[in-house]
Amino acid sequence: MDPDLRPDAAIRLETARKKRGFRSAKAAVDYFGWSYPTYKQHEQGIRGIGRAAAKYAKAFRVSEGWLLTGEGDGPGPTVPIVSFTQAGKLSPPNGYVESDEFVTIPAGGLPHGDWIAIRVQGDSMDLFSPPGSLIFVNRSEREAVDGAFYVVTTDDGEATYKRYRKDPERLEPESTNRDHKAIYPRSPLTIIGRVRRTLYDFPG
The missing domain is CATH 2.10.109.10 (Umud Fragment, subunit A)
Structure with a gap:
């Protein structure tokens, strides 16, 4: 399997989305009313998630700090x-x-x-x-x-x-x-x- 070369924040965003129960990025953006191209670019690591981190953290029930740095409250069981x-x-x-x-x-x-x-x-x-x-x-x-x-x-x-x-x-x-x-x-x-x-x- 090829290594995941995306930024860590993008990998954590995908993890949080899946742990929240959304199998696909499309399912999440449809539920929350977000822009699919923008969100997809955030998960792919093409764009940084800095400005959207608070919104994603609230939606996926993790802390903003964990999304950005890996420190703080991540997704639970x-x-x-x-x-x-x-x-x-x-x-x-x-x-x-x-x-x-x-x-x-x-x-x-x-x-x-x-x-x-x-x-x-x-x-x-x-x-x-x-x-x-x-x-x-x-x-x-x-x-x-x-x-x-x-x-x-x-x-x-x-x-x-x-x-x-x-x-x-x-x-x-x-x-x-x-x-x-x-x-x-x-x-x-x-x-x-x-x-x-x-x-x-x-x-x-």
Whole structure:
């Protein structure tokens, strides 16, 4: 592999963009409304990023000092965002997820584990996780604890996010919509992982 001869700041800019979850420069500029030719030249090292460093640092959630000099707060740990359909396929014995195949999101402060993030659909858990929010799921935690929150595979093979209750064993919704009912599994639960965090950005 040929050595990367770009300026260090350009390399850090690309790293920050990828860690923020944007696979391509085009995806980032479309999201933030930047000029693609200008941004691309910054990542290629054709132009210095000095005047734009503050803007990029805020967008990619790193410090301006780190972008310019490598000192300060760089990009933190990230986890892959998967769909509920994909999550169901991650049950044992499959298990493995290659992070490079997914968009990722920063996840600082999470304890050690095997983490994925899932975008919530529907309102069955809206008291804790409104539609559109992200839940962070630790696949290292598969022991059912009464009252804890899990993503599990149901009898029909679909993944769902619910609160676990025992005696009798059931999966309960936590919703403002009373149409949602508890699920009583007919077979042993396949737990994908325990939900430990919800992230929700208010619209606008």
